[in-house]
Amino acid sequence: MTHKDVPPHEPGVVHRDNPRIDAADEAAIQAQLKRRPRGIDSVGHRCPCGNPDVVTTEPRLPDGTPFPTTFYLTCPRAASRIGTLEGSHVMKEMEERLATDEELAAAYRSAHERYLALRAEVGERAGLDVPEIDGISAGGMPDRVKCLHVLAGQSLAMGRGVNPLGDEVLDALGEWWASGPCVERPDSTDH
Numbered sequence: 458m459t460h461k462d463v464p465p466h467e468p469g470v471v472h473r474d475n476p477r478i479d480a481a482d483e484a485a486i487q488a489q490l491k492r493r494p495r496g497i498d499s500v501g502h503r504c505p506c507g508n509p510d511v512v513t514t515e516p517r518l519p520d521g522t523p524f525p526t527t528f529y530l531t532c533p534r535a536a537s538r539i540g541t542l543e544g545s546h547v548m549k550e551m552e553e554r555l556a557t558d559e560e561l562a563a564a565y566r567s568a569h570e571r572y573l574a575l576r577a578e579v580g581e582r583a584g585l586d587v588p589e590i591d592g593i594s595a596g597g598m599p600d601r602v603k604c605l606h607v608l609a610g611q612s613l614a615m616g617r618g619v620n621p622l623g624d625e626v627l628d629a630l631g632e633w634w635a636s637g638p639c640v641e642r643p644d645s646t647d648h
Contacts (some may be wrong), residue, residue: 481643482509488640489531498579501528501614506638511537511610514585516580523589527576528610533632533640539605542629548602551622555600561621562600568620569599572611619644 478497486494496518501511510528510532518524530536555562572594580587596607606627612623 485640485642486512486531487639489533494531496524498583501610503637504532504535504633504634505632507639508532508638508642510634511613513575513579513614515583515585516576516590517583517585520614523587525576525590525593526595526607527572527579528595528607528614530606530610530613532544532633534636535609535632537605538630538633539609539626542626543605546599547629548605551602551625555602564621566599568623569594571615571619572598573616619648 470513470535478500480647482500483494483497486497486594488506494512496515498513498515502509503515504510510530512529512531513527514524514529516524530539538595555565573592576594593602596611597603598608606624608620608623609626610623611620613625615628617624
């Protein structure tokens, strides 16, 4: 199976010794982040413009640092809009709803569990054991709301319906890709 055979909405299986992430994706991610990407497992989601907008990362970075953020948002436009949203106190409102809405709290806890399960799969594929972050997902899950970037990243990578608060973030963002790609994607046929 080549990289192009992996549906863009599903995490693929890519790490240092697997060439399924192509040079064009890696270059686009580097341009988005303005630094060399670290610990990429796969493209977790692809923006409608064609560039990656979420990468799935290994639970331990190459320098040995534990890294609980499995779904890392790379698109600077989406990240900027989410930063603006975070400044509007929406996280506090979401957290208050978690404390009073049992159905929402249960769905958010389920998102946390799915996050942990996927991270365990990524770690296993990469041969990584990271006990320092056992039981810890990201974004404040399962009881708090600390980072909307993580919640949106999970909704993009795992699909709508997995994280209800991530879905709300995506709804609030609008079409961040509408003005075209955030970075130019070099042509590549490498897989």
